[in-house]
Amino acid sequence: MHVARERQLSRRTLLGGAAATAGAVTLTTTAAGTASAATRDVEVAVVGGGLAGLTAARDLVAAGRTVAVLEARDRVGGRVVNLPLGNGQVTEGGGEFIGPTQDRIKALADSLGVATFPTYNTGKNLLYKDGKKTAYATDGLLGAVPPVDVAGLANAAIVQASLDDMAKQVPLDAPWSAAKAAEWDKQTFESWLNANAVVPSAKFLLDVACTSIFSAQPRELSLLFVLFYIAAAGNESAPGTLERLTETAGGAQESRFVGGSQQVPVRLAATLGDRVVLNAPVRSITRSGTKYVVTADGVTVTARRVVVALPPPLAARITYDPLLPAARDQLTQRMPMGSIGKAIAVYDTPFWRADGLNGQVVSDTGVVRSTFDNSPPDASHGALMGFIEADEMRAYDAASADEVKAAVLKDYAVYFGDKAKSPTSFVLQRWDNESFSRGGPVAFAPPGVLTQYGAALRRPVGDIHWAGTETSTYWNGFMDGAVRSGERVAKEVLAAL
Structure with a gap:
């Protein structure tokens, strides 16, 4: 470098x-x-x-x-950047994961000699909800399913299946031409969830999925845009699914790049x-x-x-x-960036692994509500990466780096114990404050945008x-x-x- x-x-x-x-x-x-x-x-x-x-x-x-x-x-x-940790080590401050059906980035990386390695996924995930911390397996019959109440899991499964079915009806090259485009584009994802995710724990799971995927709240997103995004999580031979967007094993977070x-x-x-x-x-x-x-x-x-x-x-x-043309300009006025930051705390070792944890958390509180083990493949040091997203990121956009660090380490200690309070180093990337990004990971469409202006997105x-x-x-x-x-x-x- x-x-x-x-x-x-x-x-x-x-x-x-x-x-x-x-x-x-x-x-x-x-x-x-x-x-x-x-x-x-x-x-x-x-x-x-x-x-x-x-x-x-x-x-x-x-x-x-x-x-x-x-x-x-x-x-x-x-929006892809390595952040230096010293001694030749780096961590990723932006896009970092690659998964099945992401064929073109894989082909490009292969052609350039950039290898991949599996995201650390051995051990149990953590659910932190209502002030209670619960570990749960990632390799059960239903995959990594957070241990919420049975009614919530059943409702969430129905909602997920409905979203996947509706997504199949969205033409990828022109989502605004879907038969129900007008109906879907006039409502927010939040309003649809309120009518369908009727069990509170199911609504929680879908809310977490939304902020994790878009770095935006359900109230901000067009339902049509969400359905398109799900449909796009695949390739020519594998239709997109919500599960592929959210999962680690078999999903979009399956692997990382050696060297960042x-x-x-x-x-x-x-x-x-x-x-x-x-x-x-x-x-x-x-x-x-x-x-x-x-x-x-x-x-x-x-x-x-x-x-x-x-x-x-x-x-x-x-x-x-x-x-x-007015259509192109109006489109760009109406597609905001999501709000996202990444906070990486570095430790001598990935100590959470000794406790049987894989470093992945889903939480209903705190500034960081989802985490990953961002340690290098040789585990020469430990790294916990936390996403700060949507309302949580916006709340800290004007805060000092020290204030963000204190809030993040407080959350890490809740999830992983007192050892998390004392990292050897800490790096922070706030995309909202980057002059040539102003947010991330993607610009999204609120209600009414795709049906009115979507055709201008790619049109020269x-x-x-x-x-x-x-x-x-x-x-x-x-x-x-x-x-x-x-x-x-x-x-x-x-x-x-």
């Missing part, structure tokens, strides 16, 4: 994102490129150096096209060399004759085609001339094309969806050039 970038990442981690804005526009030379190259003339300008933009660039270059990738940050990866997930975009960017320009936030995209002028801090690129590989609300912060505007995980028809919101969107948009651009 470049020394200067490691220092910047460490500083951003300690401040919970406050340093990101200050350092993001500093023009520095890195292994991937430099913003000192003031002008470039290429066939395709790619805005965004995350997995989507880098994948699109890879495929365009492979087809013999000239490309420039403009990345606002001082690193590649977007950012190894994938870092190695991918290395194959593109100086085509990737860092510290170059794009400010405007202007049509000039038959080309576009893409103006970023420190660099201007002229191109025949432009790929914007950013979440919709961030793509909206660029100035476009001519103006974007002139010679501007849209990528990013939010545009994917499979694994929307995940690293796999980002890769798929890059592959899709590259084909789209190549067909048009």
Whole structure:
């Protein structure tokens, strides 16, 4: 890792994102490129150096096209980032998991020599509910089922089956065209749950699933968007299911990347060399004759085609001339980012394993309500990772890093005992406070958005094309969806050039 970038990442981690804005526009030379190259003339300008933009660039270059990738940050990866722990060790501050049917991120990682290893899942999960802590097995007949009352489990199973059945009726490439799209899109996920998850413990389980998946509350989400998201949790041969979204073994959290997930975009960017320009936030995209002028801090690129590989609300912060069509602009005004942070406490050993625990918690209280064992495959140290999501994250957005740390360690001690109070180090990534993310893991659709504006999500505007995980028809919101969107948009651009 470049020394200067490691220092910047460490500083951003300690401040919970406050340093990101200050350092993001500093023009520095890195292994991937430099913003000192003031002008470039290429066939395709790619805005965004995350997995989507880098994948699109890879495929365009492979087809013999000239490309420039403009990345606002001082690193590649977007919502995928490794956080340094010292002594060459890292942990993941953003997207990290990979599971079955996530074929495209797996193929990309394989091609770059980035291996995977199983997420630690040996031992029992913990349920903390109503002030009581209960351990439960992950390998029962029904899988990892929290030990709530029988009526709640039965109701939750019915609700899950209903959601999966409805999701099968949602066309992945056009969810707004589903036969019941208007009915589903006019209500929140919360209102539907209130009518169907009628046992309180079942409602609790579905609420936890919702915040864990979207980093948003059920009241914020369109039911149609939730159904689409479930349908997208699969591939061409395996329909999506809610279980695949939420499970560890056999689900989206099944595996992790050796060396951290950012190894994938870092190695991918290395194959593109100086085509990737860092510290170059794009400010405007202007049509000039038959080309576009893409103006970023420190660099201007002229191109025949432009790929914007950013979440919709961030793509909206660029100035476009001519103006974007109203439908596209209205769409971006209505798709907010989820609210999420990740807090990782590091210990000499993963001590919870000796107690027969796998480090995974589901809780009804606290700032951290779900956790994972984020230790490296050799268990050379222990790491507990907690998600801070939705209302809990928003409540701490303005808090100091020390205040967040104190709240997180209090929760960890409740779940895992007094040893959790004294980590050897602690890192925090608050995506809400990142100037070039402003939340995560995905931009979501509230009621009324998909049926009114969804068609503008992928539709090109002139010679501007849209990528990013939010545009994917499979694994929307995940690293796999980002890769798929890059592959899709590259084909789209190549067909048009």
